Amino acid sequence: MAEAEEETPGEAFRRGVRLGVPFAIVGFFLSASFGVLARQAGFSVAQASVTAMIVFAGSAQFAALSVITVGGGIPAALTAGSLMNARFLAMGIALAPSLPGGALRRAAQGQAVVDSSWALANRGDGTFDRWLLFGTTLPQYVTWTTGSVVGAVFGNALGDTHRLGLDAIYPVFFLSLLIAELRDARSRWVAIGGGLLALGLVPISPPGVPILAASAVALVGLVRRSRWR
Amino acid sequence: MALTYTQVWVLIVGLAALTVLIKAAGPVVLGGRQLPPWFSRVTMLMAPALLSALVVTSVLAAGRSWSVGAHTVGVGVAVVMLWRRCSLVLCVVVAVAVTAGLRAI
Numbered sequence: 001m002a003e004a005e006e007e008t009p010g011e012a013f014r015r016g017v018r019l020g021v022p023f024a025i026v027g028f029f030l031s032a033s034f035g036v037l038a039r040q041a042g043f044s045v046a047q048a049s050v051t052a053m054i055v056f057a058g059s060a061q062f063a064a065l066s067v068i069t070v071g072g073g074i075p076a077a078l079t080a081g082s083l084m085n086a087r088f089l090a091m092g093i094a095l096a097p098s099l100p101g102g103a104l105r106r107a108a109q110g111q112a113v114v115d116s117s118w119a120l121a122n123r124g125d126g127t128f129d130r131w132l133l134f135g136t137t138l139p140q141y142v143t144w145t146t147g148s149v150v151g152a153v154f155g156n157a158l159g160d161t162h163r164l165g166l167d168a169i170y171p172v173f174f175l176s177l178l179i180a181e182l183r184d185a186r187s188r189w190v191a192i193g194g195g196l197l198a199l200g201l202v203p204i205s206p207p208g209v210p211i212l213a214a215s216a217v218a219l220v221g222l223v224r225r226s227r228w229r
Numbered sequence: 230m231a232l233t234y235t236q237v238w239v240l241i242v243g244l245a246a247l248t249v250l251i252k253a254a255g256p257v258v259l260g261g262r263q264l265p266p267w268f269s270r271v272t273m274l275m276a277p278a279l280l281s282a283l284v285v286t287s288v289l290a291a292g293r294s295w296s297v298g299a300h301t302v303g304v305g306v307a308v309v310m311l312w313r314r315c316s317l318v319l320c321v322v323v324a325v326a327v328t329a330g331l332r333a334i
Binding site for chain 2: 022023025026029041042043044047050051054055056057059060061062063064066067070071074076078079080081082084085086087088089090091092093094095096099103104106109110111113141162163164165166167168170171172173174175176177178181182186187188190191192193195196197198199202203207210211213214215216217218219220221222224228
């Protein structure tokens, strides 16, 4: 593309930071609600805070938490969280050619991928603006961490958090991610299929299994046929 | 069955390690390699399948039974608003307000 002026890395980074702020604001409240719900599930303040700091993957955190909240075990929780993260595998593969350096540096840069930063840094021509990606992720990491600390510390002080309706935050957030994923007929049918399968399995399967089982619906991706469009 | 203190740490560290590995795998191991198209189709379809399952089970089920509550209504209102392209912040605020309002009645 013939761009009149090339953006310097610093400019791209600062633009990324500005683009990341709205996501960071929502992330703060989402992470705070994670802190509150994690405390209710038996996490200590430190545990709820450290989760946000070192996992830094909202959908995986909530998937794992919802599995253990209904009584599922650690293997089921880890599997649910990791399957939820599977999309980062595909995102990382797409991003790879835009990252310089050796294996360690590339691995470290890959950690900066979150849904919003990956989408915003995607130039649409197979390349990514890595500085924009880093910039977009930075404010989100800051508020993700502080949000969970605030939720974990003050969650109990709020008294009966159930009364405040905080459990409505994360389904709405993930619905917005879901709507962004519904690019074509196939992804819409996969979403409907995954939801119905999970709901159908709720009364008849061990806790945690419904969410795991829903991932099997993604196997329709093996079919190449364009009739899905 | 609630997890013990140590089990929670195992879960946290395990989830963090797996997340780091998954995010590193693309850039390090698979970078520059041409993968079969079905592979990326399946991994990209994991997101809609699992997000849908997570949302549906959190809104329409409690434990091992189907159940609806005030948050079902709150999230339902937000779905309509999201579909009509309202801002996410507004949708979240309305969902929480509707849920809390219904529980206060």
